Amino acid sequence: MEDTMRTTINLPDSVYRLAERAAKSRGVTVEELLAATFESAVASEPDTASSTGTVTLPLIPSKRPGSLDLNKYDFDDLLA
Secondary structure (H helix, E strand, O other), rough: OOOOOOOOOOOOOOHHHHHHHHHHOOOOOOOHHHHHHHHHHHHOOOHHHHOOOOOOOOOOOOOOOOOOOOOOOOOOHHHH
């Protein structure tokens, strides 16, 4: 059996009633339905842990790359 963690979530009554009906129609408990729904949602997220950390530059494409001269720019103005 897989380890579980008990938690509390607050759902609007209408959402919980929908979950109850959906769980009943699938022959599962509300807990099983919610766990499967959460698992599906997080499985579709990009896996940031497996990211290589490689960044492709430029992050923002430019029609004139290298044309902005920041040598005389006062970066202290950004902090003011």
